[in-house]
Amino acid sequence: MASFNPAFQWMQDGNESKKVGDGDADERRGNVTKFTTTTMGGGGSAERGTEPGSTFGRRPSFKSSARPAPPTDPPPPPPPSDASFDFLSQQDKLQQDLAAMTMKNKSARATSHARANLAQRERADQKRVIDGRVSANRKKLEEDEDAWFRFLVEQREREAREDEERRKRERDQAARGKTPEQRAAEARARQQRDEERRRTASAAVVGGQWKDYEERWAAFGDSGVVTMASIPWPPHADRLLQWQIQKIPPGQDRKATVRSAYKKCALRWHPDKFMGKHGGKMSDGEKDAIQARLNDNFQALNASFTAALKGL
Numbered sequence: 001m002a003s004f005n006p007a008f009q010w011m012q013d014g015n016e017s018k019k020v021g022d023g024d025a026d027e028r029r030g031n032v033t034k035f036t037t038t039t040m041g042g043g044g045s046a047e048r049g050t051e052p053g054s055t056f057g058r059r060p061s062f063k064s065s066a067r068p069a070p071p072t073d074p075p076p077p078p079p080p081s082d083a084s085f086d087f088l089s090q091q092d093k094l095q096q097d098l099a100a101m102t103m104k105n106k107s108a109r110a111t112s113h114a115r116a117n118l119a120q121r122e123r124a125d126q127k128r129v130i131d132g133r134v135s136a137n138r139k140k141l142e143e144d145e146d147a148w149f150r151f152l153v154e155q156r157e158r159e160a161r162e163d164e165e166r167r168k169r170e171r172d173q174a175a176r177g178k179t180p181e182q183r184a185a186e187a188r189a190r191q192q193r194d195e196e197r198r199r200t201a202s203a204a205v206v207g208g209q210w211k212d213y214e215e216r217w218a219a220f221g222d223s224g225v226v227t228m229a230s231i232p233w234p235p236h237a238d239r240l241l242q243w244q245i246q247k248i249p250p251g252q253d254r255k256a257t258v259r260s261a262y263k264k265c266a267l268r269w270h271p272d273k274f275m276g277k278h279g280g281k282m283s284d285g286e287k288d289a290i291q292a293r294l295n296d297n298f299q300a301l302n303a304s305f306t307a308a309l310k311g312l
Contacts, residue, residue, distance in 0.1 A: 149263045152270075156262075160306040209235040210243050217268075226281040228290055237300035240265055241308060255309075262305045269297055 171186075178186075216232035234240045244261035252260075267273060271294040282290060 145267060149266065152266055153259060153262065156302055156305050157309060160309040163306065164310055224281065225283070226278045226290075227283070228286050228293075231290065233293070234269075234297065237297040238304055240269075240297075240301055241304040245308075258305070258308045262301070262308075265301055266298075269294065269301060271295055271298055 213232055213234055220230070220232050234243075241258075241261055244265050245257055248257050248260055271291060274294055275291065279287065
């Protein structure tokens, strides 16, 4: 008697179930084939689906005989948003403003340079015109020394009259509250001061200094280079007029004598006259110093001449 094996029994039952399942599947496959044939009007045998060469029941093929679709262009980029559009617009505007400012600055600089050059040329032209006029006037005065001296004397006399009138007004204003005795005493004191001043000036011009001055001046015209040391400066510029007055022979009135002495001193020591004659012989380093000393000497001469006119 054979023994019962549970495992073998289970395998046998499974095979039977598989057979039954396969049969059911074949039966369902045939029914589907029949239905398809009848519905589509293909006609023919109900077993058509099982004929050789039939595709029924096989895995469908996905291969297609149609041509592949041509490649398409990539889609355009999306339009910029409002925020990015505003940023680009502002950036373009800033670049345009910067370019405009750059051009404006270049134009302003060019205009400034042009104006500066024009102003410089105008100043140079004005200087040339003024220098030409001064040179022409100086030459004319040198040619006509009498006219130049008359103008100079008239200017000094006008200044002396104005100064005397001012002093007289001051004296009259100060003397309004004084007695006649006080006014007479002040007049005598002024007369004594004037006489003392004239005596002092006359005594000062007597001596070897002025004789040496005249000798040096006589030899000065033959000198070559003119320097500060080579110029025969007067020993006392404020007494130069008195020295020249003493050299004039007596016989003419006091006013004519004073004018003649002033003319001789002015022709010798006037800055324009002196620089016009001897400026070309001076070195550039000493020219300014010589010009300054000439101005000081001539101012002292004018003061002496004005004082002499008051005593006439």
